[in-house]
Amino acid sequence: xxxxxxxxxxxxxxxxxxxxxxxxxxxxxxxxxxxxxxxxxxxxxxxxxxxxxxxxxxxxxxxxxxxxxxxxxxxxxxxxxxxxxxxxxxxxxxxxxxxxxxxxxxxxxxxxxxxxxxxxxxxxxxxxxxxxxxxxxxxxxxxxxxxxxxxxxxxxxxxxxxxxxxxxxxxxxxxxx
Numbered sequence: 001x002x003x004x005x006x007x008x009x010x011x012x013x014x015x016x017x018x019x020x021x022x023x024x025x026x027x028x029x030x031x032x033x034x035x036x037x038x039x040x041x042x043x044x045x046x047x048x049x050x051x052x053x054x055x056x057x058x059x060x061x062x063x064x065x066x067x068x069x070x071x072x073x074x075x076x077x078x079x080x081x082x083x084x085x086x087x088x089x090x091x092x093x094x095x096x097x098x099x100x101x102x103x104x105x106x107x108x109x110x111x112x113x114x115x116x117x118x119x120x121x122x123x124x125x126x127x128x129x130x131x132x133x134x135x136x137x138x139x140x141x142x143x144x145x146x147x148x149x150x151x152x153x154x155x156x157x158x159x160x161x162x163x164x165x166x167x168x169x170x171x172x173x174x175x176x177x
Contacts, residue, residue: 007073027054029112032166033139038062039107042099042131044124045069045114049078056087066101068093097123101131109138112169116144121153129159129174137163138172 030051035041037060043051046067055065067078067090075092082090093099097120109128118124128138138160140150150170155162160172 027057029141029168030054030058030110032169033108033110033171034137035059035108040064040066040105041108041110042066042068042101042106042128043110043112044099044128045111045118046078047071047074047114049074049081051110051112052078052081052087052090053085056085056090059089061089063089065090066093066099066106067091068095068099070094070096097127099127099131103130104133104136106131107133107136109136111138112141113143115140115142115150115153125154125156125159132174134174134176136174138174140170140172141168 035055035058037058039059040063041055041059043055043065046052046069049067052065052067059065065087067075069075069078069092072094075094078090078092081087093101109132111128115121132138138154140154142150145153151162154160154170154172157175158177159175161175162170163173164171
């Protein structure tokens with residue numbers, strides 16, 4: 001990813017996300033990712049866990065949510081959300097790139113509002129490609145980037161191809177080489 005935010009910056013970001021989520025519920029964005037019960041989902045760069053509760057509803061008890069971020073406060077916040085809501089299918093991964101997940105184990109990766117801040121985006125894309133199932137989906141949203149930049153930086157002959165453009169997200173399919 002990149003250098004972690006200071007604790008104050010992280011807390012301010014968390015507050016701004018709460019305001020954003022009040023006006024634009026995360027579940028609306030997640031509908032575009034095509035998540036179903038039983039799916040294993042990786043929320044890469046999860047921040048304060050804005051998507052965790054809605055994801056838990058979508059994947060159900062038979063699904064699994066992996067929340068990955070390099071900031072320890074993000075991991076604490078996600079664990080607190082999971083504990084408060086009684087979610088036993090949420091696992092946190094504190095990382096700057098390597099998830100430690102088995103190859104081909106994830107149905108959907110969420111890469112939302114983080115790509116612009118990644119220190120080594122190519123390495124992150126390689127890791128996400130590695131963990132996605134062959135039919136897996138990389139669901140992408142980054143309001144800090146223009147469409148042309150997203151398409152040129154995420155699409156590649158070796159990793160991902162654009163499969164769908166929705167109202168707020170881009171869906172990329174895993175290229176099999």
